[in-house]
Amino acid sequence: MTMIDIPSTIRISLRAIRVNKMRSALTMLGIIIGVGAVITMISVGSGARQRISEQISSMGSNLIMILSGATTQGGIRMGTGTQPTLTLGDAQAIQRECPAVQYSAPTHGGTAQVIFGNQNWSTAVTGTTPEMLYVREWQLTEGRNFTNDDIRSAAKVCLLGKTVVENLFGGIDPLGQVIRIKKVPFTVIGVLESKGQSPTGQDQDDVIYIPVTTSQKKIFGTPFAGSVRMIMVKAKSAEDLPLAENQITELLRQRHRIGPRQENDFTVRNLTQMMEAQEQSAKVMTMLLAAIASVSLLVGGIGIMNIMLVSVTERTREIGIRMAVGAKTWDIRLQFIIEALTLSIIGGIVGIIIGIGTSELISSTSGWNTLVSPFSVILAFGFSVLVGVFFGFYPAYKASMLKPIDALRYE
Amino acid sequence: MALIDVSGLCKTYVMGEVKLNALCGVTTSIQRGEFISIMGPSGSGKSTFMNIIGCLDTPTEGSYRLDGIDVRGLSRDQLAEVRNKKIGFVFQGFNLLPRTSAIENVELPLIYSAVSGKERFERAMEALRVVGLQDRSHHMPNQLSGGQQQRVAIARALVNRAPIILADEPTGNLDTKTSNEIMELLVTLNQDSGITIVIVTHEADIAEYSKRKIRFLDGRIVSGN
Incomplete structure (x- = not known):
């Protein structure tokens, strides 16, 4: 078994992307929108959360409020503060x-x-x-x-x-x-x-x-x-x-x-607890937004798989030629996985830039607080890489399992 | 020891209920340094035979030894390595990678045997020089004539110093003049470098370049053994 030449495989993959500029750009668009949406949504959500926690600390910490009232008179319950x-x-x-x-x-x-x-x-x-x-x-x-x-x-x-x-x-x-x-x-x-x-x-x-x-x-x-x-x-x-x-x-x-x-004849209220509940709900909102945005990332990933599958079919002959001159199973697999990965990584980076830009735009036009956290950037990027590997693997696997003679004869 | 040694080779395709014997009990051997043409009408099994010899396809039955290696029972990756090291392919349709320069096409087998970049370039240039295309190294296949493309394919078959070149209708897409040039190049390689050459052809004048002709009919060898 000879070693797989990773740098050449990367070069081969990059060339395939360059040669099919339009198709590559459209594929990346899915990931760009996905990553951008995740980052923007999380930044809106965590901006809201940050604002709430700032407000809470502006109230003062560890607060208890005591209100008079909350009494029952002859079976009729009175509101707080009435008595x-x-x-x-x-x-x-x-x-x-x-x-x-x-x-x-x-x-x-x-x-x-x-x-x-x-x-x-x-x-x-x-x-x-x-x-x-x-x-x-x-x-x-x-x-x-x-x-x-x-x-x-x-x-x-x-x-x-x-x-x-x-x-x-x-x-x-x-x-x-x-x-x-x-x-x-x-x-x-x-x-x-x-x-x-x-x-x-x-x-x-x-x-x-x-x-x-x-x-x-x-x-x-x-x-x-x-x-x-x-x-x-x-x-x-x-x-x-x-x-x-x-x-x-x-x-x-x-x-x-x-x-x-x-x-x-009085009511004791823990203000801090109330505020924390609000903060909690903002957290839930952030996660919800991120989940919605993740769907678009997933759709972007399926787009990559789609393109890679088409690419495998379109390049069946190329795969056959490579196999005939000695490409092994993993040479072929790596080539397609690296192609998918490159698309998703480039898409991820562009998506991060667009996501940050969009959250800046939202905060400057609507006055909402937005907060781009390193966590959301890492999350979105990591997810897009994962999407690349995951959705790139199936087409790569399919390509690598072709019989050399069938691949060569493919018209 | 023979370079290629097959015995009782069978290839059966099952199409629904019908069994089709593409090859049936083929036994032959090819010595190092031979120049052989394989002839026969279409459907006679000559291409199937070539594909099995080239480790692109596997026989249903029979044994095959290539340069002392028992090819039956090898894994996909081991077969890939055999193809890489032992066999150079030349196809009727050239089968060059599109939008890829001549030199990069020639380098391809070396990429899959992990030859370093510098050595790869030098060996690919040398192979292009042998086929007389050193000036066209950075041309894309669609910028080359058919004869030139086939020369690039021959350079690709030479570059990893494989002892055998299998050419499936190498002149099928070329005019007579160019066909003769390609055949002369193959003869030179056979005589000067001792490379064993097996070509499939149905043109009698192309077969005349070879020293031995094997004729196929209905999946069997009828003459030339």
Whole structure:
């Protein structure tokens, strides 16, 4: 047995491709579209996923939301938040007494008209405590956070979100300026950095924070002393989340004097878990898109097989000549496999370039996030090579099993 | 020892219910350095005989020794190697690879015996020189005349220094003048290099170039043994 001369076999295959330019180009087109589609689809999917995970981290990590309500009155179940039951005291007790909780901040407030100079703007005015910025992992671009003194004295100070600053102040530095919320004058003590959209699509920067006590006593009022709408809690770590939920439930049942057989008058929600579910669904979408695109890759592969089969038939005489002068089974097989591989590799490379180009085009024209990951490139390329070998083998096998005399006599 | 030694060679084609004996009990031997023509009407089995001798086809029965090798029972790849090393083919229709230059056509047997690129080129050029086509080495087959194409095919048969050339109607597609030139080239190769040459032909004047004529009729050798 002599060795198979791989470089010559490659040269033979390359020549066959060159000699049949049009046919080779059309064959490659299938692979190009397949690989391009896989890369584009995965980039759209993983772009969406990246965006969601960015939004999740903009919410703050390890978040728990406590809403008042969810009570049953005479058999009628009420929605969350309908029955004000949480208080500022609850919020402070949670941070003080639950070991798994790092920070806890109440929110209280609503929508109000805000005026500065001759500008006015309607926005969410939220009363809270200094802990809010730690819970939300929110930085100030300038100024300072609230102090406990601000809370105690119900000071008329506020922190502004980016959107509010843009709409009220234009180019003026807001720090130290006085704005009026429901006609009450507030001094701007800080500006919040931009967080962008929330996972539900709301503008997180369209917000004004004021001390919770000021909101309760001077702006929105309360159904009963110290009541708040919601408490946001940051657990010490992701592992502590279930523990924190239990500790909070335990503490609030105690504080609200709920008997063993009675239902909670509050609802504890694990925000992070909700967000992760969303991320998971984006992941599923990515896989779905990739699966759809893979079908086109498969079709491209069948195209290669088609062409190779035609090529085998068309070149039966050539195969016969090669066999007559001493080509062995694997010489013939390798020639056709290498031809198929070359087509799929060139098609794969062009497809990668087109796929990257298309995802760039999508992100620049539609504004969607796209992310071309090395993984998707390797996947698509590897798959196209596999397709080449797989669909190239059958025609190669068929060619190699011809009887030399039959191949030579073929007309 | 004879170069080719066949005995009791049979080839039977089964077509539905009918059995067709293309060859039946052919026994002969060919010595090194002979120049033989095989003659006979179409359907007499001469082409089948050539194909079996050339290891392109396998006999149904009988034994065949080529240069001491028992060809029966060899695998596809072993037969390919025998063809590569021992036999040079010349066909009626030239059978050159299309869109492939003369030199690359001649190099083909060397590619399948793993001869390195440089040596391959030199040996192919040498073979083209022997057939007088060294100036046409980079021409494509469709740029060459029929006689030139057949010369390229002869160069391809020479290039791996095979001891035997099998030519199946080598002049069938050529005019008389060119036919004579090709036959003279084969005679020269036989006389100068001692290459054993077996040609199939049905033209009497072509057969005149050979030293021995084997006649086939209905699958049997009727004369020349």
